[in-house]
Amino acid sequence: MQLSVAPRAVTAICHALQEQIEHGLLAPGGQLPAERKLSEVFATTRITLREALVQLEARGLIYREERRGWFVSPPRLTYDLIERSHFHAMVCGQGRSPTTELLSACLQPASALICARLQLPALSSVVQICRLRRIDGRAVLYAEHYLNPQYFPGILALDLNQSLTHLYASQYGIRYGQVGFEILPTALPAAAASALRVSSGSAGLQVLRSNSDQHGRLIDCDLEYWRHDAIRIRADVTP
Numbered sequence: 001m002q003l004s005v006a007p008r009a010v011t012a013i014c015h016a017l018q019e020q021i022e023h024g025l026l027a028p029g030g031q032l033p034a035e036r037k038l039s040e041v042f043a044t045t046r047i048t049l050r051e052a053l054v055q056l057e058a059r060g061l062i063y064r065e066e067r068r069g070w071f072v073s074p075p076r077l078t079y080d081l082i083e084r085s086h087f088h089a090m091v092c093g094q095g096r097s098p099t100t101e102l103l104s105a106c107l108q109p110a111s112a113l114i115c116a117r118l119q120l121p122a123l124s125s126v127v128q129i130c131r132l133r134r135i136d137g138r139a140v141l142y143a144e145h146y147l148n149p150q151y152f153p154g155i156l157a158l159d160l161n162q163s164l165t166h167l168y169a170s171q172y173g174i175r176y177g178q179v180g181f182e183i184l185p186t187a188l189p190a191a192a193a194s195a196l197r198v199s200s201g202s203a204g205l206q207v208l209r210s211n212s213d214q215h216g217r218l219i220d221c222d223l224e225y226w227r228h229d230a231i232r233i234r235a236d237v238t239p
Contacts, residue, residue, distance in 0.1 A: 006048050013042050013052035021061055021072055029136065032062065032070040058203070060229035065197045073229045077135060079207075081181055081235040086165040087133055087141070096135050102160045103130040103195065107149065114146045117210050117221040125149060129160055132195045140230035142192040144223040151219050168219075175214045182208040183233060192225035203228045 020026045032038065039049045053070060056062045064070050077094060091098035110118070110126040118126070127147040132139055145164065147155065152172060160167075168174040188196065188204040196204075207224040 006044065009042070009044050009048050010052045010055065013044065013049060014055055016042070017052070017056060018059075018061060026072050028072050028074040029138070030072050031068075032072070034069065057229075063198075063227065063229055066199065068197070074136060074138065076232045077140070077230060079231045079233050081233065082237070086163045088163050091135055097137070099134045099137070100161050100163075101132045101134070103132055105129045105156055105160050107156070110146065114221065117208075118146065118148055118218050120148065127152060127155060129164075130191070131160070135230070138230075139196050140227050142188075142195040142225045145220060146222070147220040148218065151213070151217070164220075168213075174219060176211055177214045177216060178212045180210040184208075185228070186225070188225055196225075196227060198227070205231065 017026070017032075026032070033041070035046055035049055035053075039046050042049060053062065053064075057064060060073055060076070062070050063073050077091060077096065079090070083090075085093065087100070088098045106128055107125050108128050110120055110124045114120070114126055115122065115124055118124075120126070127145075127149050129145040129147070131143050131145070133141040133143060149155075151174065152168075155167075155171075158167060158171065165176065168176075184206045186204050186206040187201045188198065190200045192204065193200040193202055205226040205228050207222075207226065209222040209224070210218065211220050211222070213219045
């Protein structure tokens with residue numbers, strides 16, 4: 001016999017856990033008890049409990065890591081589209097601790113999307129740099145950077161764990177000029193999901209940045225995949 005979800009029980013569990021989180025009894029970053037234990041606490045079935053947890057995850061209040069369990073979501077990072085700030089500066093400026101891990105870096109053929117974004121001819125090569133970025137130890141961002149190699153000779157031999165903004169300035173005399181953004185809700189692709197330790201297809205936020213330098217040359221573009229509960233997008237526009 002197939003077990004069914006009890007809607008009233010789901011609502012009650014969501015309310016109880018949300019109240020505990022909002023009052024600080026379940027601390028940000030803290031791990032929730034195992035699902036079996038929570039089922040006992042709320043005197044309900046695992047399927048009903050899981051539905052409540054999934055709903056709280058959709059609201060950004062909790063998150064799950066594969067093979068680890070459920071955790072209370074930390075405060076969101078404010079991602080200001082107007083303020084020119086790289087990841088480390090943005091995170092530190094909000095009193096948090098950033099780290100970057102280089103996953104891979106190579107010269108490879110550019111996809112049609114990247115050719116279009118960088119205005120490159122067909123069959124061009126680009127430098128691809130894949131990195132995982134953490135806030136307070138939690139993996140929140142998987143980023144793929146695509147660089148026009150014409151402007152960055154020898155970059156693959158440099159330390160790519162550091163800020164690319166600083167690297168561009170110190171090694172190549174390049175500063176960011178105009179930046180274009182496209183932001184889409186998305187299902188996380190396999191590479192991003194694996195790096196962020198979530199199931200492939202989990203909800204995420206895709207930020208596509210196209211970057212010009214101080215001379216107006218298109219120099220790189222970034223594909224950022226964020227955990228949906230990790231950031232809030234902000235832009236204050238002056239008339």
